[in-house]
Amino acid sequence: MRKITIAIDGYSSTGKSTVAKQLADWLEYVYVDSGAMYRAVTLFAMRNGYISETSFDKKKLIEALADISLEFKKNETGKAEIYLNGENIEKQIRTMEVSELVSPVATVPEVRRKLVKLQHTMGEGKGVVMDGRDIGTVVFPNAELKIFMNATAGERAQRRYKELVGRGDTVTYEEVLENVTERDHMDTTRDDSPLVKAKDAIEIDNSEMNLEDQFHIILQLAKDRIAGRI
Numbered sequence: 001m002r003k004i005t006i007a008i009d010g011y012s013s014t015g016k017s018t019v020a021k022q023l024a025d026w027l028e029y030v031y032v033d034s035g036a037m038y039r040a041v042t043l044f045a046m047r048n049g050y051i052s053e054t055s056f057d058k059k060k061l062i063e064a065l066a067d068i069s070l071e072f073k074k075n076e077t078g079k080a081e082i083y084l085n086g087e088n089i090e091k092q093i094r095t096m097e098v099s100e101l102v103s104p105v106a107t108v109p110e111v112r113r114k115l116v117k118l119q120h121t122m123g124e125g126k127g128v129v130m131d132g133r134d135i136g137t138v139v140f141p142n143a144e145l146k147i148f149m150n151a152t153a154g155e156r157a158q159r160r161y162k163e164l165v166g167r168g169d170t171v172t173y174e175e176v177l178e179n180v181t182e183r184d185h186m187d188t189t190r191d192d193s194p195l196v197k198a199k200d201a202i203e204i205d206n207s208e209m210n211l212e213d214q215f216h217i218i219l220q221l222a223k224d225r226i227a228g229r230i
Contacts, residue, residue, distance in 0.1 A: 003127035010149030034132030
């Protein structure tokens with residue numbers, strides 16, 4: 001059976017990572033969470049004092065990019081987790097603090113170039129599922145299957161709020177909704193690789209769709225594309 005490259009793009013909290021992981025597991029493909037890579041760089045910048053709620057020293061971050069090493073390793077359950085300079089930071093990058101600062105970091109062209117280069121390397125052999133904001137437009141413009149995921153801002157904020165509260169974080173729905181809205185604006189208006197739907201991407205609005213239905217719809221699209229039916 002031939003292997004293909006699958007690019008899943010879309011807005012924050014549309015469940016891109018969840019369905020991408022499911023798809024990679026089912027197809028026995030490599031899964032790459034590009035969003036986790038940007039979050040990892042953001043965490044690095046926070047730890048080194050390059051970025052905060054009130055300031056962002058882009059120059060220092062750019063100068064330190066050579067000191068950043070990222071890789072994905074599977075844990076005992078088979079889930080791919082991200083490592084920053086040898087440290088597992090999977091949990092640390094999922095906080096609200098990182099969410100609030102990741103979009104400014106992702107607008108830095110030098111950061112994007114470094115991570116896109118890494119992503120190209122990870123996906124060279126096909127048999128890969130990668131999700132993010134610019135996978136189908138910039139990272140893998142020739143991907144055989146491109147999915148663009150969408151949902152209402154309110155629904156996405158509700159999902160993210162439940163996830164954070166379930167993990168023990170102290171946040172309000174209003175804070176999460178504001179963060180989702182701000183990230184949408186920054187992702188779609190940045191100069192370098194803004195979030196847009198690729199012309200040949202299939203859009204899926206999952207505002208009123210459960211995870212199981214969403215997975216089966218996308219899995220069928222992948223099966224059809226692998227078999228050359230579409």
